[in-house]
Amino acid sequence: MHATLQLKRLEHGKDLPLPAYQSELAAGLDLLAAVDDPVILAPGQRALVPTGLSMALPAGFEAQVRPRSGLAAKHGVTVLNTPGTIDADYRGEVKVILINLGDAPFEITRGERIAQMVIAPVLQAEITEVAVLSDTERGVGGFGSTGRN
Ligand SMILES: O=c1ccn([C@H]2C[C@H](O)[C@@H](COP(=O)(O)OP(=O)(O)OP(=O)(O)O)O2)c(=O)[nH]1
Numbered sequence: 001m002h003a004t005l006q007l008k009r010l011e012h013g014k015d016l017p018l019p020a021y022q023s024e025l026a027a028g029l030d031l032l033a034a035v036d037d038p039v040i041l042a043p044g045q046r047a048l049v050p051t052g053l054s055m056a057l058p059a060g061f062e063a064q065v066r067p068r069s070g071l072a073a074k075h076g077v078t079v080l081n082t083p084g085t086i087d088a089d090y091r092g093e094v095k096v097i098l099i100n101l102g103d104a105p106f107e108i109t110r111g112e113r114i115a116q117m118v119i120a121p122v123l124q125a126e127i128t129e130v131a132v133l134s135d136t137e138r139g140v141g142g143f144g145s146t147g148r149n
């Protein structure tokens with residue numbers, strides 16, 4: 001599937017490279033921290049980190065902001081609201097909500113790759129209210145209901 005992603009570098013991100021796929025078939029585009037000064041995340045602390053980017057996704061697509069496994073495995077740093085949702089009609093700055101679940105302070109420096117963004121198709125469903133739902137074998141069972149005797 002082909003889609004064009006329009007990216008705009010904001011004033012405070014003009015010197016940072018545009019996100020790029022890091023390998024031929026990479027799913028994610030790395031997002032960089034557009035912080036001026038380093039930000040120290042204490043254990044348990046979170047921060048809304050600017051990327052210096054705004055964008056226009058094609059209609060019918062979203063961008064998902066996801067953690068980088070390296071930061072998670074090495075430092076316990078992840079994206080709090082993963083997967084973050086960027087709507088196709090959002091024109092504000094893309095920001096990343098990072099949280100430090102590790103046990104040491106983590107320093108976010110300018111230009112560091114803090115998260116990745118995956119472009120994915122979305123379906124906007126037509127909503128219709130009903131009084132009765134169709135019967136199924138599963139019915140109301142969930143939360144570990146299958147495979148029991
Ligand atoms: O990790 C994220 C998640 C969201 N956004 C931006 C793009 C998205 O289109 C907008 C709204 O996100 P969301 O719908 O998740 O937040 P909300 O709390 O429901 O805010 P709103 O009422 O603005 O929809 O915020 C980001 O920059 N980063």
Ligand SMILES: [Mg+2]
């Ligand atoms: Mg919302």
